[in-house]
Amino acid sequence: MEGAQAVREAQRHGRVREVFVTEAAATRHPDLLGPAPAWITERAAASLSDTVTPQGIFAVCDLLDVPLARALAGAPQLVAVCVGVADPGNAGTVVRVADAAGADAVVLAGDTVDPHNGKAVRASTGSLFHLPIARERDTAAALTTLVADAHGELDLHDPAVAPVLAGPVAWIFGGEAHGVPATVADGADHRVRVPIHGRAESLNLATAAAVCLYASVGARRIRSRPDE
Amino acid sequence: MEGAQAVREAQRHGRVREVFVTEAAATRHPDLLGPAPAWITERAAASLSDTVTPQGIFAVCDLLDVPLARALAGAPQLVAVCVGVADPGNAGTVVRVADAAGADAVVLAGDTVDPHNGKAVRASTGSLFHLPIARERDTAAALTTLVADAHGELDLHDPAVAPVLAGPVAWIFGGEAHGVPATVADGADHRVRVPIHGRAESLNLATAAAVCLYASVGARRIRSRPDE
Numbered sequence: 467m468e469g470a471q472a473v474r475e476a477q478r479h480g481r482v483r484e485v486f487v488t489e490a491a492a493t494r495h496p497d498l499l500g501p502a503p504a505w506i507t508e509r510a511a512a513s514l515s516d517t518v519t520p521q522g523i524f525a526v527c528d529l530l531d532v533p534l535a536r537a538l539a540g541a542p543q544l545v546a547v548c549v550g551v552a553d554p555g556n557a558g559t560v561v562r563v564a565d566a567a568g569a570d571a572v573v574l575a576g577d578t579v580d581p582h583n584g585k586a587v588r589a590s591t592g593s594l595f596h597l598p599i600a601r602e603r604d605t606a607a608a609l610t611t612l613v614a615d616a617h618g619e620l621d622l623h624d625p626a627v628a629p630v631l632a633g634p635v636a637w638i639f640g641g642e643a644h645g646v647p648a649t650v651a652d653g654a655d656h657r658v659r660v661p662i663h664g665r666a667e668s669l670n671l672a673t674a675a676a677v678c679l680y681a682s683v684g685a686r687r688i689r690s691r692p693d694e
Numbered sequence: 695m696e697g698a699q700a701v702r703e704a705q706r707h708g709r710v711r712e713v714f715v716t717e718a719a720a721t722r723h724p725d726l727l728g729p730a731p732a733w734i735t736e737r738a739a740a741s742l743s744d745t746v747t748p749q750g751i752f753a754v755c756d757l758l759d760v761p762l763a764r765a766l767a768g769a770p771q772l773v774a775v776c777v778g779v780a781d782p783g784n785a786g787t788v789v790r791v792a793d794a795a796g797a798d799a800v801v802l803a804g805d806t807v808d809p810h811n812g813k814a815v816r817a818s819t820g821s822l823f824h825l826p827i828a829r830e831r832d833t834a835a836a837l838t839t840l841v842a843d844a845h846g847e848l849d850l851h852d853p854a855v856a857p858v859l860a861g862p863v864a865w866i867f868g869g870e871a872h873g874v875p876a877t878v879a880d881g882a883d884h885r886v887r888v889p890i891h892g893r894a895e896s897l898n899l900a901t902a903a904a905v906c907l908y909a910s911v912g913a914r915r916i917r918s919r920p921d922e
Contacts, residue, residue, distance in 0.1 A: 563901050568891025589898075596893040622908075623915040663796025663911060665824040670817075673791050673904035676897070680851075680905045681912070683891060687851040 467525040468515060468584055470495050475592040476527045484526045486514065491522030498523060516584045529582060530594055534573065537600035538609075542570035543634045544682055545609060549650055550576040550641035551671060557581060558589025559672035560639065565593035567679040573636070574601045576647070609636040611654040613646045614678050616668055618657030622681050630656060631685035639675050695753040696743055696812055698723050703820035709755045714742065719750030726751060744812045757810060758822055762801065765828035766837075770798035771862045772910055773837060777878055778804040778869035779899060785809060786817025787900035788867065793821035795907040801864070802829045804875070837864040839882040841874050842906050844896055846885030850909050858884060859913035867903050 467476045470491075476482045477498065485503040488511050492499055506514070511522045538545065546564040551557045557579050564572050574581055581587075581599050612635050620627045638654060640646030651657055660669060660677050669677070695704045698719075704710045705726065713731040716739050720727055734742070739750045766773065774792040779785045785807050792800050802809055809815075809827050840863050848855045866882060868874030879885055888897060888905050897905070 559898055559901060562894055563897065565892035566888075566890045566894035566897050591895065593892070593894050623912045625916060660794075660908070661911065662794045664793035664821070666790055666794035666821050667819065669791065669794050669904070670787055670900075672898075673787060673901055676901035676904045677908045680888070680909075683889070684851045684909070684912070688853060 467527050467587060468517065468523075469521045469588070470498060470523055471592070472587055473498050473523055473525045475595055476525050479595040481527045481530065481595065482525045483528065486510075486524040486526075488522035495523055531574075531581065531599045531601045534600040534602040537571040537573065537598035540570070541634070542609065542636075543686075544569045544679065545571050545573060545636040546675065546679060547573040547575055547611075547636050547638040548578045549638060549646055550644070551578045551639065552641055552643075553671070554579045554583040554586035555589045556642065556670075556672045557583075558586035558591075558594070560675045561586075561590040561597075561599065562593040563672065563676045563679055565590075565596045567676075567683050569597060569679060571598045571600065574599065576650075577641075609634050610656070611636050611638060612678075613638045613651045613654040613657045614640070614660065614674055615646060615651055615657040616659055616662070618659035620656050620658045622658050622660050622678065627658070628685040628688060631658075631682045632688075633682055633686060635682060637675070637678050637682065639671060639678075642671050695755055695815060696745065696751075697749045697816070698726060698751055699820070700815055701726050701751055701753045703823055704753050704755045707823040709758070709823065710753045711756065712754045714738075714752040714754075716750035723751055759802075759809065759827045759829045762828040762830040765799040765801065765826035768798070769862070770837065771914075772797045772907065773799050773801060773864040774903065774907060775801040775803055775839075775864050775866040776806045777866060777874050778872070779806045779867065780869055780871075781899070782807045782811040782814035783817045784870065784898070784900045785811075786814035786819075786822070788903045789814075789818040789825075789827065790821040791900065791904045791907055793818075793824045795904075795911050797825060797907060799826045799828065802827065804878075805869075837862050838884070839864050839866060840906075841866045841879045841882040841885045842868070842888065842902055843874060843879055843885040844887055844890070846887035848884050848886045850886050850888050850906065855886070856913040856916060859886075859910045860916075861910055861914065863910060865903070865906050865910065867899060867906075870899050 739748045
């Protein structure tokens with residue numbers, strides 16, 4: 467973990483093993499040092515960092531991912547699955563959106579980027595700690611699987627589709643370049659398209675995931691209306 | 695414009711004044727050279743570029759923004775407004791999402807980043823050319839103004855709110871750090887919150903914009919159902 471915000475979040479969740487800090491950063495963040503910080507020079511901080519202006523505070527943490535069975539324990543209602551998502555910013559943003567949408571877990575499948583990548587951690591803004599993250603090839607069968615697919619046979623905004631979206635569902639999002647592999651798409655229960663009304667060719671992966679996950683949130687809200 | 699995709703998009707929309715290209719890039723993209731390209735060295739390309747691995751092809755284009763009155767001519771139904779959005783990637787992504795949602799225009803207000811910024815152009819993936827972009831402080835009064843606000847009094851997913859979302863509306867999105875200025879929020883017709891169901895503190899600006907704009911798209915779809 468790099469930076470005060472990430473280190474603070476990791477400490478709040480009891481995942482920090484060791485803190486590395488410069489003298490200057492220690493002065494700024496006395497609350498983050500823990501019992502026995504390791505002191506490093508500014509030069510070491512620059513070398514550890516993958517940002518242009520390092521904050522001078524780092525933590526070595528436990529790995530965050532859990533086995534798939536544990537991630538999907540209980541009766542999950544909403545799960546986000548990334549298949550072959552290469553960009554760490556996108557993967558981290560999907561975790562953040564999944565958290566905000568109240569998802570029960572995120573599964574990073576296929577060749578998806580490591581969630582412990584620094585940029586993924588930063589993009590998740592702490593959400594990596596908030597819900598179970600599993601790294602597996604397959605997802606559990608108890609959920610209806612929906613693939614976000616520009617050419618899907620279901621329209622996200624078709625009112626008849628709302629009961630499907632309301633779940634329990636696992637939303638599957640494919641990589642930036644080629645989308646979800648055909649074998650995964652063919653094996654899913656449904657393929658759902660986000661309607662494109664203008665002349666945009668597509669949506670960015672993370673924004674498409676936000677629209678889909680929140681469509682499920684909205685559909686559940688309608689389903690649970692007391693007058694229905 | 696930098697890169698083959700952006701130059702191609704600019705040419706398709708007749709906005710290119712002059713093309714600058716390396717010999718190597720000219721071999722790869724003979725279709726993009728136009729009548730009289732200016733030849734540049736690899737070194738000049740590296741210096742013009744703001745990417746790590748420059749593609750070697752650039753175009754000087756007309757500025758894309760139009761006066762507000764022209765952007766809002768006709769009877770716009772859905773407009774996206776950015777106020778003080780500093781990150782060019784976010785601004786470009788909002789333009790892309792607005793295009794995909796079928797918005798009639800994007801207004802970049804306050805201290806929002808220049809849409810001609812290279813990173814904004816790339817993030818928009820051509821959508822900057824697809825709908826009118828205006829740079830102004832104020833938005834027109836004919837639209838209901840909705841501010842995306844984490845503490846808004848309306849819940850995006852409240853079924854009673856759907857007729858409001860269905861428009862005609864201008865959605866206003868604030869800067870990354872401080873959101874929409876209080877004066878703008880107070881002056882809007884409604885403040886709408888995207889419900890956060892997990893433990894995420896917030897959504898990224900561009901993903902929040904995607905959820906809000908597509909909520910309007912979905913609400914219009916419900917409103918226009920033939921059985922209602």
